[in-house]
Amino acid sequence: MAYFKNEAQKANFVQLEEETLGLWEREKTFEYCVDRREAREKFVFVEGPPTANGRPHPGHILTRVVKDVVLRYKTMRGFYVERKAGWDTHGLPVEIEVEKELGTNSKREIEQYGIEKFNQRCKASVFRYEKEWVNATKRVGFWIDMDSPYITSDNEYIESVWWSLKEIWKKGLLYRGHKVVPYCPRCETTLSSHEVAQGYKEVDDLSIYVKFRLKQEKEQEPVFMLAWTTTPWTLFGNIALAVHPEHVYAKVKVKVNEKLEGGGGGKEKEEIFILAEARLDALEGEYKITERLRGKELEDKEYERLFDVPVVGESHKIITADFVTLEEGTGVVHIAPAFGEDDYGVCREKGLGFSQPVNSKGQFTGDVPSLEGVFVKDADKRIIEMLKQRGLLYKESTYLHPYPFCWRCGSPLLYYARESWFIGMKSLRDNLIANNEKINWYPTHLKYGRFGNFLESIEDWALSRERFWGTPLNIWICTGCGKEFCVGSIEELRDRAKNFVSSGLDLHRPYIDDVVLRCEECGGEMRRVKDVIDCWYDSGAAPFAQWHYPFENEEFKQNFPASFITEAIDQTRGWFYSLLAISTAIFDAAPYLNVLSLGHILDEKGVKMSKSKGNVVDITSIFNNEGADALRWYFFTTGPPWDDIRFSEPAIAERQKKFLNTLWNSYFFFVTYAGIDEFNPKEKEIPVEKRSAMDRWIMSRLNTLKKEVIGSLERFEIHLGARKIEDFVINDLSNWYIRRSRRRFWVTEENFDKDCAYLTLYEVLVSVCKLLAPFVPFITEHIYQNIVRVFPDEELESVHHCDYPSPDESLVEAKLEDSMDLVSKLVEAGRRARSDAGIKIRQPLKEVVVVCEKEKREEVGSLAGILKDELNVREVKFTDEGLKSEFVSAENYKQEEVDKETTLFLNISLDKRLIEEGLVRDLVRRIQGMRKDLDLEYTAKIRILYEGDEEVKEAIKTFSDYICAETLAVAIGEGKPSSSVSVKGEQIYEKNWRIGNKEVWLRVEAV
Ligand SMILES: [Zn+2]
């Protein structure tokens, strides 16, 4: 009885994967895989929640399979690895999608539409593509519990977030501030610094040199301070000019062309400018320095305002500031406190006034009548025209620089003085840095590089958003006495509310806005601050909020900190940061111990895939064409997980052909012959040390491989682990072990050597299957089901329930591996020698002579048979240095260097018998080709007839036994039958061949 199911020679991977998914579903393989380790040590994973309001694209799938390979591996290594899915549901991205549907363009329009209806639409849209996400997640084989996910908009989740904010509030870290913050004029809300960091683009902005005239006596020649800016619109908020107190400034006479100043002519005249001496190359044409002075000598000089804009407080004088640099511009900095953080700070310090001529949509107010209602970034050209007309522009050019854009809607951000709620992260800087110390980063350079640098210059977290669909900020303020109160739970809300309705409780806006609290201070009414919070705070709260901690707290304590998280590199300033920030503020602890930062998916041209660029590949077509294993293998082997991947479907097909097909062929070879021989691995037991050198060698390689793969995976070098297995399967197993051992399986009678070969190949296949299971979970499950689970009494139901193979050091024979390595080098050298001499590999040769040290000779000696076969020579001789010169001078020896100590000499002289033998090998190859053309089974027997030149017939007679054995022929005879079929029939195939200069006719007939 055959134990193993027969397989098709060519695998149908897609079908195989779909069947495997069915098996997992029926047998609850995933659930059991997790549960059976419940008593074991935990390996804690936190899912970075995706949003399901867009379709999953290749980048999401990459993240999902990297998570999967690590979690499957850790499970097989014996850990208890729970996997709770999560969905990120709040925030601007969701609102923007709904706004597109509604066609609204401002907050006022949303309010007119109704916040209640608007938020209901947001809530509904969040799960629009949930089905696609669930399907893609299952199809790619990412095992995660999607039946009970955490959802950031659930009341319970919000309650945990509120609890955490209250903890922060109690520590005095949650405060309201007036600050210049990055602001999106379209979304009409502030952005946090980590959001800004994600949206920089290189842009060409106008840059202008503006002349500010110093106040002087009327008759004096005008003197201008020359300042430089890339944001002309901010000139309307100008309050001061800043110079560095210690730097040297020069007063220069400059030739200027009047034409520049907007009136005909083209006549040249001279003007006097003051700018930093180190920046004089900003001037064009000739100039003459008339005076040098230190910055502080300019302090307090007054200048004439550019535009007539109302200002509250003192203004329009020169101040000194240390932040003025000489790297660009003129060393004279235009200061507008409404539009710059440094500007705001220095004006407050110097007691200067303030001017805000721009409204919350980024448009000029009535303070600038000529530009009222114009969006500031659209006004630059008109402002330049206005300056030209008044002779206040020295020159203009464009300037390429990074400028921040809204990461969600793409609008240019403005720096803007706004009221906002902040978490005081600056004061926690040292704690953040200390907690980062406890984290292992992959790749390692991020720890002190991109991430570490970000922490060094951390800003307070601008937490509030003046928006609608988000976790409501849980702060109420008394309308009477101004007292502030932070609500930390639903119970607290109920206790303090004057009008709490508990049925159908929804903590979102607008309902929560109507809840009025009693002021404990004055008995007055407290109203909620209308803001919602940054959705990055929601996802950053996931470690505890997914467990509804502290309201139900047991799970959380066991699951903190996480052992492992992974997301794409853009999360260094997104989720990786928000997790650390919240965990540091509340627990002063690192929230995760290992973080793997992934590269992006680019298209074939190297451009990042994104919905807006329209270059996103539809992943379902990959599932239907190549399958999930091929996609996964492509992701894992293309490069380190932290490198970007240029996505290419042909490359996926290529990886499949190269690797998965080779794996399949090895497996197919085994089940085919094991079926014929009714081999049962359970009936035989032969210790490895009793087996042949070839068997011991592949077992040694296998155990070395196990050790290497585990080492790589422990360092999250998924690519190295995968490539090592690939190299083993293709080169060691398929191209060497199986190819070299084929004949051992072909012999028909039972013998010890055949048993050794079967046992060895079986053990290797089972181990490779387990090693590969986390990477390619489908094909490995399929193979496992057929060759392992077929013995149900002793074996686990799924390959994914098995332990990861650990190396058996006693089977590692380093010397044997070295010797085999040398043999394969000798084979390569021998082939080079043949090709140099123009002798093909099927032509047998007399001998090969290897000159090497005595020690090596003994090692390689036992493997001489392999060398003989591979090089197709009758004899392998070894000799030492002393006799080398003899061969060097002999004409019939071709020499090849193998390594420093080893040289190979190939005897290329031919005799009649060798020539006949070469001819026969050519014939055998053609007969095998004819078998293939007839689509004969591997094991089908044939009959051969031949006719041809005398030399050919003679050779066939001499080697007829050999030909029969090689081609599974039961008979071989001379002469054409009288009624010959001249074409390829059903089971008969006749053909004339030409081999070298000889003619031969062959007929192959299935028996
Ligand atoms: Zn925006």
Ligand SMILES: [Zn+2]
């Ligand atoms: Zn009060």
